[in-house]
Amino acid sequence: MYLSEARVGQNYTVKKIMLPFETQRRLEALGMTDRAPVTVLNRKGKGILIIKLRGTRFALGYNITKNIEVDADEAV
Amino acid sequence: MKLFKKRSCCGADAESKKVDDYSMTIGFIGNPNCGKTTLFNAYTGANLKVANWPGVTVEKVEGAYKFQGEKIRLVDLPGTYSLTSYTMEETVSRNFILSDEVDVVINVVDASALERGLYLTLQLLELGKPVVVALNMMDIVLKRGMEIDLHRLPEMLGVPVIPVSARKRTGLDILIHAAVHHKDAKGPDKLIHEHKETSSHVHDHHSEFTMVYSDAIEDEIDVVENALRARYPDMRNMRWHAIKTLEGDREITEKYPLDIPEAGKNYESEIINEKYAFIGEVIDEVMVHKQRQDKLTDKLDAAFTHRIWGIPIFLGIMAVVFFLTFFVGDLIKSLLEMGIGALSDAIEGGLTSAGASEIVISLLNDGIISGVGTIITFLPNIFILFLALAFLEDSGYMARVAYVMEGVMSKIGLSGRAFIPMLLGFGCTVPAIMASRALENRRDRFKVMLVTPFMSCSARLTIYILFAEMFFAQYAFLAAFCMYVLGILVAIGVSAVLHLIDRKKTVNYLLIELPEYKMPDARTVGIYVWEKVKDYLVKAGTTIFIATLIIWALMYFGPTGFVGEGSDSSFAAYIGGPLSVVFAPIGLGFWQIVVALIAGISAKEVVVSSCAVLFGISNAGADTAGFAAALEAIGFGPLNAVCLMVFCLLYIPCVATLATIHKESKSWAWTGFTALFQLVVAYVITLIVYQIGALIV
Known part of the structure; x- marks a missing residue:
């Protein structure tokens, strides 16, 4: 599934990021790498998200979230 | 107090005379919004603008500080998350730190966002310049009921860690003292790591470097380092260049090309992941009560970022x-x-x-x-x-x-981020246009520059107050408010038209850090x-x-x-x-x-x-x-x-x-x-x- 379809409050693990070179590098520098854990804090519209990534909140646009493939973590 | 602005990163020739007046140069670097400028203001007495959103400082600013009779040059750099060479600010900051101008780097880390801050710290340590970590916003951490082990953290990082409060002006002299004494440091102080996995690598890097990668990566680093040594014998800090080569850093691979198969592979994701894994280790050891998150921000965000409201x-x-x-x-x-x-x-x-x-x-x-x-x-x-x-x-x-x-x-x-400069335009158009620099996309910047003047600035307010009150008496406020709304509508309308006629449509990627709420200082x-x-x-x-x-x-x-x-x-x-x-x-x-x-x-x-x-x-x-x-x-x-x-x-x-x-x-x-x-x-x-x-x- 894609991050744009993610549910609020759920934890995800990044599987694959398919974005243009520069955007991908910028995300990677923030810790958004393959296998990075992500928590969705808030969402609106088609998939504009607030996520928690490596201890910090980020707002991500739909153009980013629709291109990040994730797996939902098992509920603990 | 001397304050001069310099726009280029390495125009050292013209400035070198001025630099000679100082006994040393300290560069301030840290994540966006970590309090660098507040700290810089506290030292220099400058009144540079500070605010709680990422990207306030867009220019390198210098100032002077007198410490024990010595005049020290302080340089405040724009905030950055990493030292890759993908954005203008990062390249400026990296090249400046790498230049001979800088004697010591003060890495300002927001203690309440330690995980993110340490990622930059690890990269700085790899650069090989003397680093002192200034742990800012400790008061917020304590207030939230968390604690940071200030004894263990420097042991794990191998550099001094000084708690400071830029807002309350505590720890300032201790920080400069540490920087002055750390000027000639070669390599990290004594490192004490307790890694779970045992390394079978030929070198015992754990006593040498703060950040040690898995054996597979370390083997590759060795290969690249040897190749670099053979081809560029005068190169300083081979390890950093080797890591950058493995990350596929554009600037480094263009400047120092290698024709070995390792140079073609890209280990960037692995390198980043391993850095964060090490940070995880550090956090586990030094952060006490880390689960005590900021409840206030979550509560406020539930309202302010509500999908409808x-x-x-x-x-x-x-x-x-x-x-x-x-x-x-x-x-x-x-x-x-x-x-x-x-x-x-x-x-x-x-x-x-x-x-x-x-x-x-x-x-x-x-x-x-x-x-x-x-x-x-x-x-x-x-x-x-x-x-x-x-x-x-x-x-x-x-x-x-x-x-x-x-x-x-x-x-x-446009990206939602472009709205920040437009909103600042309600105050004054000049800083609003400068804030557009935080936008990554050049076309966006030009668009924002074109429409920001439509946002009604404070100077125009005087016109509304005068004429609206003169002609519309009790409806004056409404008349003036309409002007503000009209300004926004025109700005948005013009952007929309530009978007329609723009054949080279650019896709926008909103990506912005949301800082925690705090009581304005x-x-x-x-x-x-x-x-x-x-x-x-x-x-x-x-x-x-x-x-x-x-x-x-x-x-x-x-x-x-x-x-x-x-x-x-x-x-x-x-x-x-x-x-x-x-x-x-x-x-x-x-x-x-x-x-x-x-x-x-x-x-x-x-x-x-x-x-x-x-x-x-x-x-x-x-x-x-x-x-x-x-x-x-x-x-x-x-x-x-x-x-x-x-x-x-x-x-x-x-x-x-x-x-x-x-x-x-x-x-x-x-x-x-x-x-x-x-x-x-x-x-x-x-x-x-x-x-x-x-x-x-």
Whole structure:
């Protein structure tokens, strides 16, 4: 599934990021790498998200979230 | 205190003389919004702008600090998350730190966002420069009930870690002391790591480097390092270059190409993941009660970033801001007006009895006091507007606006982030245009530069207050608020049209850190507001003063000499008369108004001060009845007032804005185009307003 379809409050693990070179590098520098854990804090519209990534909140646009493939973590 | 700005990163030759005066140079680096500038201000006594949203500092700024008789050069760098070479700021920061100019790096880390901060720290340590970590915002961490083991953290990082509070100004001397003593450090201090996995690597890197990778990566680093050593024997810090080569760093691989298979592989993800894994280890050991997250931010965000209520709440906040600016500002304003009125009367009385010439009395009363005095009376409104904006900026709400507006903005081809500069435009267009630098996309920056002047700045506020109160009495606030809304609509409309005709459609990627909310700091807000009030007073005393004098001279003199008040034989009438034909279709065909509008390009407040002089009103703010009567006498009614407000909102921005657009775009053609474009938009929209209005009235 894609991050744009993610549910609020759920934890995800990044599987694959398919974005243009520069955007991908910028995300990677923030810790958004393959296998990075992500928590969705808030969402609106088609998939504009607030996520928690490596201890910090980020707002991500739909153009980013629709291109990040994730797996939902098992509920603990 | 010395403060000079430098724009290029390595223009060391011209500056090297200045640098020699200092015993050493310390570079401040850290994540966006970690408090670098607050710390820098605390040392240098500078009043650089600080706020709670990422990307406030867009330029490298320098200052000096005296420590134990030595003069130390301090350099504040724009915030950055990493030291790759993908963005302008990162490249600037990295090259500056790598240059010989910098002796010690002070890495400012926000203790409440330790995980993110340490990622930059690890990269800095790999660069090989002496690093001292300044752990900022410890007070927030403690307040939240967390603790950081300040004994263990330096052991794991191998560099000194000094807790400081930039806001409370504690730990400042200790930090500089550590930096001075760490100047000649080679490699990390004693490292004590307790890694779970045992390494079978040939080297025991764990005593050498803070960041040690898995054996697989370390093997690759060794291969690349050997290749680099063979080909570039003089290279300093082979390990860093080897890591960068494995990360596929564009700048390094272009500068130092290698023809070994390892150079072609890309281990960037692995390298980043392993760094974060090590950070995880550090956090586990040094953070106590890490689960105690910030509940306040979550609660506030539930409302402010609500998927439906987010936008109404934002509009509500803006309405409150303007309400305060109008009503509370006006209460204080009326007091100031009385004072200035009394002063004007006293001067006139005093000078007349002293037998001063008519021209001198006119210059003082009709020129300076009407013009500059009128502008001064708006100070309370300006003060409250900036106080409110400072509050919004320092609380952490500003970054949320990017999220809230993303939906709307993406429809017009801009990122939600582009709304931040536009919002700042309500204060002053100049810093707003500079803030557009935080946008990654060049085309976006140019678009934002084109539409930001449509956002109604504080200078234009003076025009609305004066004319709206004169013609619309109890509906004044509504009339002025409509101007703000119109400005936003025009800005959004123009962006939408640009988006439609733009064939090279760019996709926008909103990506912004949302800082935690905090109570705005009195000192930070104080500095912010004081700087704005000072700017306003300076502007009143310089640009507006001079413009007023020129207008007075044009108005009271004609080809025949001193012609006195309101004369049709003055120079002003000769200039404005022919042009008023052009302005007649938009309801502004009055030579006095035309002259005021031309003068208003120097600064928008000048429209108000010029009107005061041109209509011979001693204090336009106080004597609205007299002003209205003077305007009515020439047939200037409510509809004309609306047209004037609309035209002033939209036409050519002030000279300072144009200069900033030129500085940022580095193009006279673009600057000229912007000015012409605004003029055309203003003319067309005012034309529509006047023609439709004339049918109704």
